Amino acid sequence: MLSKIKSYVAEGCGPGLVTEESPQAATSAALAVAGTLFATLIWPSEDPEIVPHSHDDLPANHPHMVDSHSNGEATHAYVIDELHPSWPGR
Secondary structure (H helix, E strand, O other), X not given: OHHHHHHHHHOOOOOOOOOOOOHHHHHXXXXXHHHHHHHHHHOOOOXXXXXXXXXXXXXXXXXXXXXXXXHHOOOOOOOOOOOOOOOOOO
């Protein structure tokens, strides 16, 4: 069994291995660069961390309201979670 493993490693870990010289690696790298450039172009130039929103469905004494919405204004970074299931206005 050990000789089979040594042979497998010596042969480059088997057929079909993607290496730096392979066309698959170049294609993957090109797709990654294209995706990054596309995301950079379409991402809003102004992306605020704190987004004004309200929680009409939560009571005033709810821990989220007490900790993060002092005076009725959001004071926390907006993230999609159980209390914020979608982006405001959508």
